[in-house]
Amino acid sequence: WRWVVVAMLCFGLFCCYIMRVCISTAVIDMGKEYGWTDTQRGLVLSSFYAGYVIPQVPGGWLAARIGGKLVFVCGVVWLAVFTILTPVAAPYFWVLLTVRAVGGLGVAVTFPSMHVMISQWVPPSERSTAVPVAWGGSYLGTIFSMAASGPIIHSMGWPSVFYWFAGASLVWSVLWMFLVSSTPDDHSCISQAELFYLSDFRCQVEEVAAEDVRVLPSVTPSEIEDGEQHIRSKGSLNTTSTATTAKNRPTPWKAMFSSKEVWAIIIAHFCYNWGFYVLLSWIPTYFDQALGFTLDSSSFLGALPYIALWLSCILAGVLSDYLLTKVKMRTVLVRKLCTGIGMSVPVYFCTWIAFTYNPNAALVMVVLTVGFSGLALPGYAANHMDIFPEYAGVLLGISNTIAQLPGMFGVSLAGFIVSATGSFALVFLVTAFVYLVGAVCFVLMAGGERISLKSSESTQ
Numbered sequence: 257w258r259w260v261v262v263a264m265l266c267f268g269l270f271c272c273y274i275m276r277v278c279i280s281t282a283v284i285d286m287g288k289e290y291g292w293t294d295t296q297r298g299l300v301l302s303s304f305y306a307g308y309v310i311p312q313v314p315g316g317w318l319a320a321r322i323g324g325k326l327v328f329v330c331g332v333v334w335l336a337v338f339t340i341l342t343p344v345a346a347p348y349f350w351v352l353l354t355v356r357a358v359g360g361l362g363v364a365v366t367f368p369s370m371h372v373m374i375s376q377w378v379p380p381s382e383r384s385t386a387v388p389v390a391w392g393g394s395y396l397g398t399i400f401s402m403a404a405s406g407p408i409i410h411s412m413g414w415p416s417v418f419y420w421f422a423g424a425s426l427v428w429s430v431l432w433m434f435l436v437s438s439t440p441d442d443h444s445c446i447s448q449a450e451l452f453y454l455s456d457f458r459c460q461v462e463e464v465a466a467e468d469v470r471v472l473p474s475v476t477p478s479e480i481e482d483g484e485q486h487i488r489s490k491g492s493l494n495t496t497s498t499a500t501t502a503k504n505r506p507t508p509w510k511a512m513f514s515s516k517e518v519w520a521i522i523i524a525h526f527c528y529n530w531g532f533y534v535l536l537s538w539i540p541t542y543f544d545q546a547l548g549f550t551l552d553s554s555s556f557l558g559a560l561p562y563i564a565l566w567l568s569c570i571l572a573g574v575l576s577d578y579l580l581t582k583v584k585m586r587t588v589l590v591r592k593l594c595t596g597i598g599m600s601v602p603v604y605f606c607t608w609i610a611f612t613y614n615p616n617a618a619l620v621m622v623v624l625t626v627g628f629s630g631l632a633l634p635g636y637a638a639n640h641m642d643i644f645p646e647y648a649g650v651l652l653g654i655s656n657t658i659a660q661l662p663g664m665f666g667v668s669l670a671g672f673i674v675s676a677t678g679s680f681a682l683v684f685l686v687t688a689f690v691y692l693v694g695a696v697c698f699v700l701m702a703g704g705e706r707i708s709l710k711s712s713e714s715t716q
Contacts, residue, residue, distance in 0.1 A: 257446045258377045258454065262386050264436050265370050266393035271332055271425035272363055273397025274404075275339040276304065278421055279356075281405035281540050281558070282414040286346060289414075294541075296349070298671020301537040303353040305663030308360030312660070315365030316372065316653030317507065323438025324373035324649070327365050329429050334362025336429075339422040343415035367656050372649035375641050376439045379454065381581050384590070387638045388573035388630075395566035395630070398536065402559035507650055511707065517643050518651065520701035524595055524636035525655040527694025528629065530662035531602060531687050535561070535626055537667045538674075538683065542622075546680050547615040557619060564627025569634070572598070576634040587642055588704025591635045595702070598632025599695035606688035610681040629691075636698055643707045662690075 279286075280301065287297050319327040338359030345355040370390055378386040401421070408417045437443040440454045512518050540558045543549040549557060572594055579585040579593075605625040612618050640655070641648045670683045 257443055257450060258382075258386075258440070261373065261377050261436055262390050264432055265328070265373065265390040266396070267428055268328060268332055268432065269366065269370070269391065269393030270397040270400070271421075271428050272335060272366055273394045274401040274421040275335050275418075275425060276363075277398050277401035277536065278405045278417045279304075279342070280537050281402065282409060282417055284540060284544055285409060285414045290347065290349070292349075294671050294675040295668075296671075297541070298537075298668040298674075299353060300356065301671070302664050302667035303356040304360040305533070305660045305667070306353075306360065307357035307362075308364045309657055309660035309664060310361060311364040312368055312657035313650060313653035316368030316647075316649030316651070319365065319369035319372040319649045320647070323442075324369035324376070325432075325436055325438040327369040328373070329432050331363045331366040331369070332425055332432075333429050335359050336422040336425040338362070339418050339425075342418045346415075364656075364660075368649040368653040371640060371652040373438065375645055375648040377454065380641070380645075382577065383638050383641055384576035384580060384634045385573040387641075388569040388633050391633055391637060392566050392569055395562050395569065398562040399559045399566060402540070402562060403556050406556060507647060508644075512644065512647070512651060512654065515643070515707055516701045517639075517703035517707065518654075520698045520703070521636050521639050521643075521651070522655045522658050524599065524632070524694045524698040524702075525659040526662065527690045527697075528599060528632055528636065529659040530666050530690040531606075531625075531629060533663040534666045534670050534683065534687055535622070538670050538680070539622065542680050543619075547618060549615075560619075561623045561626035564623050565630040568598075568627050568630030572631045573634045576638075586704060588702060591639050591642070591704055592699050592702055593635070595632045595635030595698045596695050598629050598635060599691045599698070601628040601631075602626075603688045603692045603695070606684045606691065610684040610688075636702070639702060639704070642704050645706060 283292075283297050283300055286292070286300070292300070315327060315331070338355055341355050342352065342359075345352040374383065374386055374390060405417050408420065440446055440451050539561065543557055576590050576594060579590050580587060602625045605621045605628070609618055609621045609625065612621065640651045644651050669686075670680075673682050673686075674680060
């Protein structure tokens with residue numbers, strides 16, 4: 257059942273991204289209908305992230321305490337409601353910006369709650385595969401939205417794409433409520449064999465966590481003793497044990513923000529998202545305005561980079577698990593290898609795009625840029641669970657909060673650059689530089705082992 261949960265997380269993110277990304281294609285016709293400038297289009301595309309940046313940390317904190325199942329589905333349903341309202345608000349520019357921002361406000365909890373659920377359902381030896389598979393739903397959603405939005409808009413008008421995609425997401429939410437639980441212990445259909453298998457790795461995490469609890473004054477010695485006795489007892493883990501060692505403990509904010517390993521994740525996540533969001537938002541317009549493709553063809557061609565991205569992140573995840581389990585390569589080396597390659601190779605291709613005027617060559621370079629970036633996902637994106645497994649959702653919330661700033665400022669800055677220069681060249685050069693910064697910082701600063709709160713506390 258753990259892979260059913262991973263698959264449902266994948267489809268949940270698929271739903272989120274078909275609703276998020278469709279406006280990248282629809283904004284072309286919307287801009288023509290309402291007479292928007294490139295700067296205004298940039299504001300429409302970036303307004304989503306103004307709300308999306310806010311609830312990341314609270315979302316991770318909430319999912320860790322009440323379970324990721326409810327938090328995740330609420331985020332998807334929230335976005336579906338505001339996606340339906342988007343065509344209604346479109347004639348009123350500032351109302352549209354507000355609707356997009358509020359839609360982002362609710363869906364921001366999805367990634368942190370996903371990390372909480374993976375940390376509960378998937379053992380460390382399978383996470384390099386599970387994270388890209390689940391996260392790959394966002395890329396599949398991007399592919400589908402890029403490919404399908406153009407034909408849907410062409411045949412039924414741009415408002416229809418928002419209604420169709422929101423309706424499909426509401427159908428998924430019903431299936432989610434029946435098929436998924438927050439933890440293996442709460443699932444009614446999981447086999448005893450799988451439950452004991454998952455309990456084994458969770459016991460190991462809980463035993464280490466119990467050692468760390470001794471430096472945190474909010475838990476009494478009797479509670480620790482009770483928790484340790486339960487951990488060593490025969491049978492499956494239950495929510496009482498988890499509450500003792502994680503839910504009722506204070507979040508170690510100081511240990512997180514004083515750790516260079518955490519900052520390596522934050523910087524890499526920020527730089528990755530800069531490239532992802534800027535290209536995601538502007539590729540259809542770039543194909544339409546700079547390369548001269550039609551709406552239908554730019555919509556279809558815009559999906560090609562994300563097909564490459566999805567394939568690369570899945571293959572990199574499988575290879576990472578192979579290196580960890582069969583080759584016995586150290587976790588930190590695997591994470592650095594993936595992130596280093598995935599964020600340094602796009603530097604070369606982005607620079608090429610800035611100086612080429614051949615549409616076919618530019619298309620190939622865009623596909624390679626986005627495709628190679630997928631190699632970074634089993635690196636920095638799985639690293640949260642390596643260094644702070646009990647607080648993976650909170651840590652993902654922290655890094656994802658800062659990583660949304662490119663969505664707010666990078667996307668709108670790209671629109672301003674295009675309006676001021678009449679070219680996308682500087683947009684790609686800036687993106688190349690940001691990718692380079694992310695690769696260097698992660699390779700120099702990242703770690704692969706769990707950070708002990710006990711040693712951290714004594715050092716401080």
